[in-house]
Amino acid sequence: MSDDGAAPPAAPVTTASARRDRPAGMAAVARLAGVSHQTVSRVLNEHPSVRPSTRERVLAAMVELDYRPNRLARALVTSRSGIIGVVTSGSARYGPSSTLMAVEEAARGAGFAANVTAVREDDSEALATRMAQTLLSFDSQAVEGVIVIAPRVSTVEALQTISSRAPLLLIAAGVAPSPRFGVVGVDQAQGARAATAHLLALGHTSIGHLAGPADWFDSRERHRGWLEELEHAGVTPGPVWEGDWTADVGYDVGRRLLADPDRPTAVVASNDQMALGLLRAFGEGGLDVPGDVSVTGFDDIEGTAHFRPPLTTVRQDFAALGEAAMAEMLRLIAERGGRAHAGADDGAAAGAGVGVGGVAPIPAELVVRSSTGAAKPSSEQLL
Structure with missing residues (x-):
């Protein structure tokens, strides 16, 4: 023996x-x-x-x-497949792609394989159908849980009526957990408040905001943080422009500001790419950054320390986000227990009962560089 x-x-x-x-x-x-x-x-x-x-x-x-x-055969016996389903929009934008990498790494660290499926968000009417098909496919693979990277409002709306045998977890900013799904995310509003507070501390009282697309949660939360910090300080909000995350739109807004005598003395851009476009436009037009206007970004993408000038921005801790997502996913799996692979007729397997405990958002970090400086005194102050 x-x-x-x-x-x-x-x-x-x-x-x-x-x-x-x-x-x-x-x-x-x-x-x-x-x-x-x-x-x-x-x-x-x-x-x-x-x-x-x-x-x-x-x-x-x-x-x-x-x-x-054979994971399926193993799951029939043990109710454990060792697989986590991950749904992504397939976006190459910095936030969603970095989140996906962090989730995959955290899943491996927890002993799970991540089965990733991209569901395009270009057609909101078809999105619910594609999402339902994806979750049905995950059910057939006996996944233990499903993590949905949900940067846009349409994704969460599509999930409101879709059933899943496995517990659902959303990675989204500013979304409240519900009996249907758990939620984790980075505190985007806190990051925008930090950037705005930094500008206020430098003496700026005319601060504009170059926002992201209105249907993105990150954009909504960053706009909210900018606005709340100004209101808290008793400062009238500056102008707002809606962008599309690209440097092109930042450049276009920057060119328009060159000819505006009432332009703000600082701009909070909702991501680094749009801030890059602003910096180029201001540089070409002869505006000194930060002497004439200060600029902040968001994300701290690779290379921001080498922008001209180096960009003050907000850094997201994607590794912490991935770890928090897996920790909450494991909690939801444990809470659901054997119900995750119950039959379709089991009322507990219809996507309900995951709990609404909630997870504290991951804080963002302000990174100060030389694209921000003290506001110039106004003509009235000089008199």
């Missing part, structure tokens, strides 16, 4: 032709490792009773035989 009470080793079945003919099964792994079928199962299910030396021997046999566990 082996040290786990298994049968003694039998002749290994590891010929190349056998591996090519059909995938290796659990029995073949057990024979090569010299353990029982039950020991292989314990290793797959990370059972603590298996000795480390035995575990290493089983894992080595799996590698040798190119063994691939």
